[in-house]
Ligand SMILES: [Zn+2]
């Protein structure tokens with residue numbers, strides 16, 4: 527799988543390192559960001575957060591959109 531953003535910029539053939547959790551497009555290391563995500567579950571007495579952080583892989587456009595608020 528090749529990076530969608532690289533393909534749009536004529537940098538064809540850059541291998542993707544992951545798939546964006548939001549839009550589902552493949553992205554390379556230059557066009558994606560790996561974020562720390564907290565995992566929480568509802569246990570009746572309100573949400574509890576896992577002590578270990580999870581990972582979330584998003585492409586640059588989705589990351590920018592999420593930070594635009
Ligand atoms: Zn790329």
Ligand SMILES: [Zn+2]
Nearest residue numbers: 546549585588
């Ligand atoms: Zn995305």
